[in-house]
Amino acid sequence: MIKVSIVGGSGYAGGELLRILLQHPKVSLQQVTSRQFANQPVSLVHPNLRKATDMSFVSPAKLEKCDVLIVALPNGISMSLMNKFKRKAKKIIDLGADFRLHDEGKFTEWYHQKHLSADLLKQFVYGISELHREEIKNSDYVACAGCEATVSILSLFPLVKNNVIESEVIIDAKMSSSQAGMSFSLSSHHPERSGVVRSYMPTGHRHTAEIEQELAGLNVSISATAIDMVRGLLVTIHTRPKEWITEKEIWKVYKSVYRDEPFIRIVKEKSGLYRYPEPKILQGTNYCDIGFELDKHTNRLVVIGAIDNLVKGTAGQAVQALNLMCGWPETTSLTFTGLHPI
Amino acid sequence: MIKVSIVGGSGYAGGELLRILLQHPKVSLQQVTSRQFANQPVSLVHPNLRKATDMSFVSPAKLEKCDVLIVALPNGISMSLMNKFKRKAKKIIDLGADFRLHDEGKFTEWYHQKHLSADLLKQFVYGISELHREEIKNSDYVACAGCEATVSILSLFPLVKNNVIESEVIIDAKMSSSQAGMSFSLSSHHPERSGVVRSYMPTGHRHTAEIEQELAGLNVSISATAIDMVRGLLVTIHTRPKEWITEKEIWKVYKSVYRDEPFIRIVKEKSGLYRYPEPKILQGTNYCDIGFELDKHTNRLVVIGAIDNLVKGTAGQAVQALNLMCGWPETTSLTFTGLHPI
Amino acid sequence: MIKVSIVGGSGYAGGELLRILLQHPKVSLQQVTSRQFANQPVSLVHPNLRKATDMSFVSPAKLEKCDVLIVALPNGISMSLMNKFKRKAKKIIDLGADFRLHDEGKFTEWYHQKHLSADLLKQFVYGISELHREEIKNSDYVACAGCEATVSILSLFPLVKNNVIESEVIIDAKMSSSQAGMSFSLSSHHPERSGVVRSYMPTGHRHTAEIEQELAGLNVSISATAIDMVRGLLVTIHTRPKEWITEKEIWKVYKSVYRDEPFIRIVKEKSGLYRYPEPKILQGTNYCDIGFELDKHTNRLVVIGAIDNLVKGTAGQAVQALNLMCGWPETTSLTFTGLHPI
């Protein structure tokens, strides 16, 4: 059994890590830290884990050595603590934004602050297994992708790799309330947040930087709209093919890249209710579902991607990387199929 | 008092017409037809109207002469009945799609059927008062716009009129379940429809034809996504300015066109929760709220528009046109401000 | 025109008062106070009122004399300010809990604090017009009922008055999130509040005291469950008839009491989707819908009542009382019929 500890376990990402790792046959959960909830039972904050664990949170000051440390802290924190974390564990998986961008300048440009551990940036592998499987296997440090970046990159990667689309890409993202984490405000107050179609970030989304890093050459515009959904993320991506292409050929492009991927499903059905990716049925799963449709009227290609932002977009992605880093089957503890109806 | 009758009053548009016209000080509601519910009380189908009216539906065969006929039938029906309707009333407002397009060929192209009254197409004015106020005042026949076309056209019109944007326009529409009317199916079954982010029409939306007709020169791609909302419609429109422009200049463009419009609000706030248009607070109102944001990263302009699809997008638009056609104040019976919270 | 000012206008009740009074033909809105938002536009907090008003909030310290003062402050505040308010206006309508109970001891028992203006308690009339119409007409001080008490009292009043039911009454209330007002917390955070069926007050609801005051002899148990609804309130009331009775006779009891009431509808249909009261279609209206069903298996009588908690349960009730106090038609500015679908 490998000893895994979680730093920052009281947030939503921490809760999902706990849920998945408590059932992982190779992992012994050692410690879960929380400043706010130290010494209180994990199930106070994550009530779904009642009866599944009687662990309590420990103060960050009491963090002990372990085999793998998974860090689930707000953006901007882990970069100041990373050297300390490296003395606690040989392998580290970071879920925040601090170590995703390899270029220090890009970090400053998009996060409007100086990077406090810029020398470590090159040590981290970007955590999307479908793009960096071999690097992750051989790495000790992984920075998991942002949820919005994850689904966009996975949806576009085969098209970019095969030179199918022009560089201008517009990503229209439909976002859920759990993406903002547990910090509440009037804007997350139920009477104000329920039923919204809120253009909370029409331009300027910071995941743009990750996407442009991973899919070099693209010029990305993201518009993010928050809708009445707790968990889930769908992107409608508006692209233009470089040359005339058929849907059958696009299908082949996706299949050639993703044929053996356990967590990618190409969803483009002629019948049934779920003809395109739908985040509703992905809740709790590590799937990324991808579909597409050609617009004959304007010669555009619409690509649709969906994930559970807290699983494939965060905690599941981390466990997938953990499985690779430890040499276990990649799908270990990630086989939940999702619920229908829900 | 002007005598108004409604043909097809048992649908959602019919219900909204009834709600608005029952409180209209100049209108005497004469008849409301319904094949399915003939002789049954209006409030059986529209329970919000209990105590507000004791009218019953009449069979279409019993339609009498009146001053104004408002037709709320499914697409493809009114074109076969219009000559009959013209013998019943001097003025006709049609809510369906049959008489919106002036070009018979475009109708065939987008609706995949032959037009049965092509000779009448030129007699109808397109029903958006903000674009065709004077024509509507002087017309006897008005074809109200589709809901998705209404909000898109109103959002883009000042930009096109002032030559601000390039011709390629991508409209990402977030749609509600009432837009499909009262015909139920497995796809509208609550366990399947609740919580969806369903890409039900990634390409090929028929309102494209109306938008391209009204905003000549544009090349429009619509992607429509159904979300968990009963009433309301938001479009996120992705455009590119022809030349470098500031947000202040864009603001002036909108103000110059819409300064005196009673139902248009430019919504672009620096603070508060409702900084951009939000359909949630437009339920029941005849407003079209419009906002915008420049994307400095990619030099694009994102325009956001919101309406209540059943009011400004259908019944309210019709009553606004009715008020113009009859020489009444344009806002008569359309002053409901909407609810907050909701 | 009568000059009306609102104290505490930035909450949800204040917003509804504004919405209703801005369209009231006899009322001139003079001032709206808010500590937090003084000098800021009303529409910042109540975005539905954009274009309907350009009023700004004033600091409470700047409150001027007026004809009628409507007080919408959190519970426990107005009792310390009432003497000051009485110097500002001849007529006062209070929306909080402070002056609802005539018995000082009951106030202390249920609110766990000493009443600071106990001498004024007898001056206030309880604000449900259907029970106290003549007293309200002749009174200068009205204390509006709690929303949960309003719908329960109106649902039960004819049964109690006609001696139909035994004294033990169980009220199972389904509550919405707007009832808690604008104060946000983790419990109102969208990811935690959305989709709940939360037994937030299985026993001990403070409105019990009001109900037992108005319906003397009843012994009331309330269980309150919060559901995923922003606005609206439904009570399922479990009672036992004293003697064998038919549904037809119960119908007569309700009709005998409520026949001429403009805002009460008895809803008990044999067909249609809305056979019983449904808060969904009451949003924005001042209606209280009431239905009932006899349980032959156990000889019980189930009574169902629904209102919009912010209208009939708060602001609409206040305006109804205002209309009576000023000698205007009782329904003035309260005729919105509600939306369907919604």
Place this chain on the structure above:
Amino acid sequence: MIKVSIVGGSGYAGGELLRILLQHPKVSLQQVTSRQFANQPVSLVHPNLRKATDMSFVSPAKLEKCDVLIVALPNGISMSLMNKFKRKAKKIIDLGADFRLHDEGKFTEWYHQKHLSADLLKQFVYGISELHREEIKNSDYVACAGCEATVSILSLFPLVKNNVIESEVIIDAKMSSSQAGMSFSLSSHHPERSGVVRSYMPTGHRHTAEIEQELAGLNVSISATAIDMVRGLLVTIHTRPKEWITEKEIWKVYKSVYRDEPFIRIVKEKSGLYRYPEPKILQGTNYCDIGFELDKHTNRLVVIGAIDNLVKGTAGQAVQALNLMCGWPETTSLTFTGLHPI
């Protein structure tokens, strides 16, 4: 491996059976029948199972022999087919209502039809493992309980067994849309069903008969209200203690009965957001959460129970019984802990 087939696999219960059994280490799924979808892939109807299985439905006529047959047909069907099913498999688990009641007369009274296999009624064990564990282990025929009966019986059983409460019990049930299955109608149409608090069965719920059978001596009144929830069920049960009792004593009563139950959790917290049972966090799990509160004002005891109607209320309950019937650990394939937030 035991060969299991499912009759009626295209409904929601069938889908959940498939989801759970596809991951069951001791079960080989042999056939899944569906009249409507014969020869079509299972994932067309249950899109969450894409990639998890490539099984197709078979026509009921092609049902082969197997070890265990699980029957998930609409009420009233299996009683006419049971003798046929008994020739196909030694063990049968029926999810419908036909074999739940031991008394033929009660079946006729509550289902308003004659039982077509009354001679078989006595062969079936009622499928709640917590009450009938030993009988289920030794039985070949199990009839799973109705979802509403399941949560009510489990919530009340310790109180009845220990003689704590009087016989009159009022169950106020909050129901979800999946309980009605996949048959759609205008009443399940999203614009009509979304946001409802619909008193769809104020009296006369048929599960009354099951509850009174299992908890002899009780006199049960159920009022069922449908709310805007796809999956989940909460009951608020209003009871009266026979004698003065403390909450601590009630706690002991529950613990004495349920201490070792793997799927029962007593939820009654002093802090946190989830202080009482909450169906929201039970989606996909086999838990039944139970809480309670004494009402000092009226000396009543409110009991609260929550389940996922499709798991503990249907498919999970069936697999729990299957595990017992086959001598496997009772929790096999039922350990999903549920999601938070959701």
